Amino acid sequence: MKQTTRPPDQRSTGVPNGTAIAAPPPARSRKRRPTASTQWAAWGFLAPVTVYLGLFYAYPLYRNLDLSLRNYTVRSFVQGDAPFTGLANYRTVFDNPTFAPALLHTAVFTAVCLFFQYAIGLALAVFFNQNFRLSATLRALFLVPWLLPLIVSASTWSWMLNSDSGVVNATLHVLGIGPVNWLTSPSWSLASVIIANIWIGVPFNLVVLYSGLQSIPAGLYEAAALDGAGAWRRFWSITFPLLRPVSAITLLLGLVYTLKVFDIIWIMTKGGPADSSTTFATWSYQLGFGNLLPAFGPGAAVGNLLVVVALLFGLVYVRVQRKQALS
Numbered sequence: 047m048k049q050t051t052r053p054p055d056q057r058s059t060g061v062p063n064g065t066a067i068a069a070p071p072p073a074r075s076r077k078r079r080p081t082a083s084t085q086w087a088a089w090g091f092l093a094p095v096t097v098y099l100g101l102f103y104a105y106p107l108y109r110n111l112d113l114s115l116r117n118y119t120v121r122s123f124v125q126g127d128a129p130f131t132g133l134a135n136y137r138t139v140f141d142n143p144t145f146a147p148a149l150l151h152t153a154v155f156t157a158v159c160l161f162f163q164y165a166i167g168l169a170l171a172v173f174f175n176q177n178f179r180l181s182a183t184l185r186a187l188f189l190v191p192w193l194l195p196l197i198v199s200a201s202t203w204s205w206m207l208n209s210d211s212g213v214v215n216a217t218l219h220v221l222g223i224g225p226v227n228w229l230t231s232p233s234w235s236l237a238s239v240i241i242a243n244i245w246i247g248v249p250f251n252l253v254v255l256y257s258g259l260q261s262i263p264a265g266l267y268e269a270a271a272l273d274g275a276g277a278w279r280r281f282w283s284i285t286f287p288l289l290r291p292v293s294a295i296t297l298l299l300g301l302v303y304t305l306k307v308f309d310i311i312w313i314m315t316k317g318g319p320a321d322s323s324t325t326f327a328t329w330s331y332q333l334g335f336g337n338l339l340p341a342f343g344p345g346a347a348v349g350n351l352l353v354v355v356a357l358l359f360g361l362v363y364v365r366v367q368r369k370q371a372l373s
Contacts, residue, residue: 110346110349110350111350113343114346114350115130115131115133116128116130116131118342118343123342135344138347139347142344144321147321148325148326149326151236151325152305152325152327154240155236155239155240155243155304155307159247162244163300164296167250168255168293170248172259185256190249191248191249192253196309199246200309200313201313203310204229207238230319232319232322235315235323239311239323243307250296250299251296251300254292254295255289255293258289262284262289291370294366295363298359298363301356301359302356305327305352308327311323311325311327316328317332326352327352330345330348
C-alpha cells in the first residue's frame with residue numbers, strides 16, 4: 047500500500063477527496079502610524095522644554111556672542127545701535143596684560159579644585175559605603191556645605207581666614223606658627239579661594255560617587271576576597287573601573303561649575319590683590335560691570351572663551367562615551 051507524501055510547505059485544509067491546499071502566507075504586521083492627536087500631544091510635551099531652552103540658553107548665548115562682536119557703550123546698549131567690530135574685542139582681550147595671569151589662575155584653580163574634590167569625595171564615598179552605625183548621620187552632615195548659600199560659605203571662609211581675627215591664624219598661633227595673610231597676600235590669595243571651593247564642592251562628589259558605589263554588586267567584592275584580593279586590590283580592580291562612567295560625568299559637571307565660579311572669589315578677594323586670584327569669571331565681571339565705563343564687548347568675549355572651553359570638554363566626554371558604547 048503506497049503512502050502519499052505531502053510537500054513540506056503544504057497543509058491539508060480538510061477539503062474532501064484528500065486535496066491538499068497550500069496555506070496562505072502570514073500577513074505582515076504593519077506599523078501603526080501615529081495619529082494627529084498623538085503627534086500634537088508629543089509636541090505639547092516638547093513645547094515647554096523647547097521654550098525654556100530657547101529663552102534661557104539659546105537667546106543668552108546669542109546675545110553674549112552679539113555683545114562680543116560689537117562696540118557696545120552704555121548709550122548703544124540701551125538704544126541698540128552698536129557698530130559691528132568683528133573680532134576686535136577678542137584681540138583686545140588677548141592683548142590685555144591681565145589675559146595671561148587670568149588664564150593661568152583659571153587653569154590652576156580648575157585643575158586643583160577638580161582633583162581634590164574628586165579624590166576627597168571618592169575617599170568619603172568608599173568610607174560611607176561600609177554602612178556602619180552612624181553612616182547616614184555623618185553623610186547628612188557632610189551635605190551642609192553644599193546646602194548653604196554660596197554667599198554664606200564665602201563670608202564664613204573670609205572670616206576664618208582673616209589675618210587679624212581669623213580662627214585659622216589663631217590656631218596657627220597656638221601651634222607656634224606666625225600669622226599668614228591669606229586674603230591680602232598675592233602668594234596666598236589664590237590658595238585661599240581654592241581651599242574654600244574644595245570644601246564647598248566635596249559634598250557633590252560624595253553624593254554622586256556614593257550612588258555609583260551602590261550600583262556595584264556586592265558579589266564581586268566577595269568573589270575577589272575569596273581569591274585573596276586585599277582592600278587596595280579590590281578598589282583598583284573593581285571599584286575604580288566600574289565607577290568610570292559615574293566619575294566621567296562627575297568630573298565634567300565639576301569642570302563646568304568650577305570654570306564659572308565667581309561669587310566665592312569675588313566675596314573673598316575680589317580677584318586681588320594685584321589680580322593674584324583673578325580668573326576668567328571674575329575678569330569678565332570686572333570688564334563688564336566693575337568700572338565706571340564698562341567694556342561690555344571685551345567682557346562678553348571673556349565669557350565666550352569660558353563657554354568654548356566647557357563646550358570642548360563636553361564634546362570630548364561625548365566622544366569618549368560613544369567609543370565606550372561601541373567597544
